[in-house]
Amino acid sequence: MEKGKKRRREEEEEEIEAKNSDADHSLSLGKNLSFSDTLMALRIMRAQFPQIDKVAIQPFILQSQLYSSVKDRTQVDRELESLRREKAVRVFKLNTGQDDHGIMFLDDYIKEIEHVVKRIEKRKQGDLEVFKWFKVHVIESKLESSIEHQELTRQLIDPTMYWFAIPNIGSILKGLSQGRKELLSLLNRRRYREMMLAALEKKRLRFSPLDMRFHLRDLIGSGHLKTAHTPTGMVVRVSKE
Structure with missing residues (x-):
């Protein structure tokens, strides 16, 4: 009983805090x-991508x-495809266990690869020519999120598919999955499974x-x-299953 009262009191305090919030509304x-x-x-x-400690990633x-921010999903898909063909962005299939796709501006992706090259140069490991070849012959010509084995090696041997990846993203994808669970759990514990956005x-x-x-x-x-x-x-609530 006391636990329920404490939770209701916390919710009331948060609602008051949301009303009186002096946060920068532009952000x-x-x-x-x-x-x-x-x-x-x-x-x-x-521009609003969070600063992440210990992991350097674009x-x-x-x-x-994007689906949360542009009402028409068909518009998102159409405009995203256009940006991809114009080589403004690259789309990546993310290894989260779900049908997740990440988008990175092409200039940022090239910077990410250049950071990898610099790290390898410092360690004096590997042949850096492969990165130059990858940038010229693969990134510039293959706009899809995957590439077949024969296209990559120019040999018709193995039709295995390879997915383009964002360097250094592994730990962030783990955090993405855990953060999803944590946020849903937080809201599911609320009395009405909702909370003021502020x-x-x-x-x-x-x-x-x-x-x-x-x-x-x-x-x-x-x-x-x-x-x-x-x-x-504005209120955020868990969607009914």
């Missing part, structure tokens, strides 16, 4: 949730995050290097969470 998710087109959404999310955006944004996740805004956009876009406008502000 709040509530003011930056919807965009008119995909490129604008990508640029804003790139900003990337999840396709689910208060929720200030929460910190223990098991993910990515910030709350990153996870909220992801889970809203994937349909696990939904938002609703109320007289006291």
Whole structure:
């Protein structure tokens, strides 16, 4: 009984905090949730990509995050395909165990590869010519998120498919999966499985290097969470199964 009272008291305090929040509204998710087109959404999310300690990685955006920000999913798919063909972005299939795709601006992806080359140079390991070949003959010509074995080696031997990957992303993908579970668990423990967005944004996740805004956009876009406008502000709640 005492536990229930304590939880209700915490929820009331968070609601008051959300009402009286003096946070910079230009940076709040509530003011930056919807965009008119995909490129604008990508640029804003790139600029808001969280600083991650111990892992040097260029900003990337999840396709689910775009779905949370541009109302028409068909528009997102169409504009994303156009940006991919224009070599403005690259799309990656992420190894999360789910159908996740990440988007990175091509310039950022090339920077990421250059960072890998510099690290190898310092260690004096490996043949760096392969990176030059990869940049000229693969990145510039293969725009899809995967490449077949014969295309990569120019030999018609093995039809195995290889997926392009973002260097150094392994630990972040682990945090992405854990952060999703942690955020959903947090909301599922609430009385109505919901929370004021302004208060929720200030929460910190223990098991993910990515910030709350990153996870909220992801889970809203994937349909696990939904938002609703109320007289006291925007509410985030768990979608009914």
